[in-house]
Amino acid sequence: MTGFDDLAGGLKALERRSLYRRRRVAASPAGREIEVDGRRLLNFCSNDYLGLAADPRVTAAFVAGARRWGVGSGASHLVTGHTAAHHALEEALADFTGRPRALLFASGYAANTGTLNALVGRADAVFEDRLNHASLIDGGRLSGAAFHWYAHGDLADLAAQLGTVGAGPGRRLVVTDSTFSMDGDCADIAALAGLARGHDAWLMVDDAHGCGVLGPGGRGLVDPARFGVDDVPVLVGTLGKAFGTAGAFVAGSEALIETLVQRARPYVYSTALPAALAEATLESLRIAQDEEWRRERLRAHVARFRAGAATLGLSLLPSQTPIQPLLVGDSSAALALSKALADRGVLVAAIRPPTVPAGTARLRITFSAAHDAADVDRLLEALAAAAAAVVPGAP
DSSP states (O other): OOTTTTHHHHHHHHHHTTOOOOOOOBOSOSSSEEEETTEEEEEOSOOOTTSOTTOHHHHHHHHHHHHHHOSOOOSBIIIIIOOHHHHHHHHHHHHHHTSSEEEEESOHHHHHHHHHHHHOOTTSEEEEETTOOHHHHHHHHHTTSEEEEEOTTOHHHHHHHHHHHOSOSSOEEEEEESBOTTTOOBOOHHHHHHHHHHTTOEEEEEOTTTTTTSSGGGOOSSOTTTOOTTTOSEEEEESSSTTSSOOEEEEEOHHHHHHHHHHOHHHHTSBOOOHHHHHHHHHHHHHHHHOTHHHHHHHHHHHHHHHHHHHHTOOBOSOOSSEEEEEEESHHHHHHHHHHHHHTTEEOEEEOTTSSOTTOEEEEEEOOTTOOHHHHHHHHHHHHHHHHHHSTTOO
């Protein structure tokens, strides 16, 4: 008898509580429609906000990059894996964010955990929004710094905690998502920057769901016309959402980026992303900047959906972003509603604890520039029919 004999029992317990997670096997590229389990479904649960993941121009850049560079980098950035393509992308991202330098990471998770662990340790303190992404939370805890929660979006609570810790020799780092991935609401970057400065702290913002989508030119909530490195010293962005490829980056001062090159373990000890991916991302970054109609279409979809949902009496969270959560509450009910939508040809994922707090299971509906107005209307029709089938008396 070993301590691992209860693994099967634990899985069964998750199943009983409607918390068991199952992978879908897709048989088509990312896009407005996706083939899953032999069915073609209208896809409303992707983070491909600008519809670039399967854009022919991005694909062509990837193919050309693979022909030139091969399909693997062969080493970490600090050995022989850092190509001219990676370097060009870092320079383009620095320009896009209005910062002196940017540094590529293999994933957003690696960027967040690596950055936090490179910047703070046991003598320091981290202050995090309660609804931050798991990678920010894990990075803060793994750093060994004194870890402090503040209530979601509650600047008074953050100020009180910063004041309680008081001045000292250690570093203080305030950490927040810009757009919260499960609620779709946004942090008050200006207020957070002012609060951090007033308490001699740095501010780290993960703009994963804002970069490419929100702000002038899609530059995110950390708009370089408003916020410099003194306001937001650490900016994180991902490439696998609006830009449609993969990986992540950190942008900031020369000193910050060089510190990460030397000390961020996921950067130092990871094989670099394929150079072909950097070539593809350079193209998607160009498209994202040039084609404002993509962001305009997203805004129109959100407005159309929210107006229709209000007519149907659906309980949406107050988001103006492409993330539109439909609050259900019970995990089994969220699963049932997701299934009922799939039966009607629409794919929306049910999000359950621990990804969201207990009692707040939801459908996380996301929009893409690849959708059209008719797709939004079809979603609303399917939601009305699915809710009526699953929840007696529902609108």
